[in-house]
Amino acid sequence: MHLVLLGPPGAGKGTQAKRLAEKLSLPHISTGDILRQNVKTGSVLGSQAKGIMDKGLLVSDDLVAAMLDERFNNPDIKKGFILDGYPRTLSQAETLDEILSRKGLAVDLVVYLNTSDEVIIKRLTGRLVCSKCGANFHALNMPPKVIGLCDNCQSVLYQRTDDNEITVRKRLEVYKNEVASLIKYYNQQRKLHSLNADLDALEVLEQITLLCAKV
Numbered sequence: 001m002h003l004v005l006l007g008p009p010g011a012g013k014g015t016q017a018k019r020l021a022e023k024l025s026l027p028h029i030s031t032g033d034i035l036r037q038n039v040k041t042g043s044v045l046g047s048q049a050k051g052i053m054d055k056g057l058l059v060s061d062d063l064v065a066a067m068l069d070e071r072f073n074n075p076d077i078k079k080g081f082i083l084d085g086y087p088r089t090l091s092q093a094e095t096l097d098e099i100l101s102r103k104g105l106a107v108d109l110v111v112y113l114n115t116s117d118e119v120i121i122k123r124l125t126g127r128l129v130c131s132k133c134g135a136n137f138h139a140l141n142m143p144p145k146v147i148g149l150c151d152n153c154q155s156v157l158y159q160r161t162d163d164n165e166i167t168v169r170k171r172l173e174v175y176k177n178e179v180a181s182l183i184k185y186y187n188q189q190r191k192l193h194s195l196n197a198d199l200d201a202l203e204v205l206e207q208i209t210l211l212c213a214k215v
């Protein structure tokens with residue numbers, strides 16, 4: 001299963017990808033997570049990307065494509081993968097097809113998580129992320145059992161620097177400028193399925209699982 005999750009920031013791509021990855025025993029590949037890891041370790045890539053990410057803009061296609069290409073060299077993708085945060089532009093979708101076809105692979109299914117702006121702003125400005133396992137919580141809707149600590153591994157929770165309202169609105173604007181061409185691209189390939197991601201996360205997971213079973 002080579003699955004792409006599409007949708008605005010805050011649609012729940014990361015949450016769904018993590019749960020699906022466990023359920024289907026597939027690697028979860030998030031370009032945002034790989035970039036944040038690079039920022040954390042202070043790599044050259046991370047220092048180039050940090051300012052752009054904090055403004056809610058897109059890191060250059062070349063940088064992200066090189067990073068993804070390298071990730072796809074990991075043999076774990078032979079089982080398949082769940083891709084979250086890539087592609088974000090038509091050009092990235094074409095690059096993805098090129099990278100995969102060089103490996104004799106192709107995208108099987110694209111699930112579009114459709115979400116309203118108000119839900120996104122509420123979700124993201126309250127989001128808390130575990131610094132170790134990446135689990136997500138919400139300050140109001142899904143608070144951790146102990147304030148500031150992850151329920152799963154007890155590590156410290158943090159708020160992403162780009163999860164403030166101004167940057168979230170910018171990320172949404174960037175997303176909206178690009179998404180129509182992606183939807184068209186995957187519709188033409190008959191790979192796109194749209195879901196209402198304002199619904200409860202478990203219900204959305206169930207629906208994605210059903211779509212995967214049909215592939």
Ligand code: AMP
Nearest residue numbers: 031032053056057058059064085086088
């Ligand atoms: P995410 O974790 O997917 O919300 O991504 C966080 C930030 O990382 C985005 O706002 C971008 O600055 C950067 N980023 C992640 N994926 C990509 C991508 N495919 N292309 C360009 N920038 C990206």
